[in-house]
Amino acid sequence: MKMNLFVLISLMTWSHLAIAQDPIVGKWRTIDDETAKPRSIVEIYKKENLYYGKVIEMFLTPEEDPDPVCDDCDRSDPRYMKKVMGMEILKGAKRDGEEYVGGEILDPKNGKVYSCKLWLEEGNLKLRGYVAFFYRTQTWQKYE
Structure with a gap:
């Protein structure tokens, strides 16, 4: 019983430290530059020491396509004509001190x-x- 409690506490501490070391990992609300209204939720995650982000929710107006695709993407980009929902829009950023660069x-x-x-x-x-x-420069807000 004591050993299980020790393991549980160790795992909880380790997971807390892992989250604290990667403060950008999580969900972020993007804000439209023109309207100052929320535009989407992007989830940032870490894969092989690089950071990526994908669209997991969108806040669309009634006039907008309810299921948009990236028809303005470059035709050579694999995201061309793919749905924006679920799309990886942030790729390959790497931590450098307090900044994440190179993405x-x-x-x-x-x-x-x-x-x-x-x-x-x-x-x-x-x-x-x-x-x-x-x-x-855009400001994204933490989303819970």
Whole structure:
């Protein structure tokens, strides 16, 4: 009995530490730049020391396609004409201190792929997409 309790406490402590070491892992609410309204929920996860994110929920207006596809994606991109729901839009970011760099993010609204970096600021996730010297930064909110 004591051994089982020890194992349980050790597992709980280890899982808590694992989560604390990867603070961007989890669900994040994206906010539309133009309307300032929630746009989607993206789940960020870790795979082989890299970070990825996929769309798990969308907040669409009645005028929008209820099941959109990425028809503006580049035809050579495997996501071309695929459903946005469930799509992996963040790929290959790697942790570098307090930032996550070297990844790329797809904006399914316009089909463009950007280099990106992510970091936490005041409990929010900042995601900056780059094209050459130009960039745009979004703030994503933790979603429970």
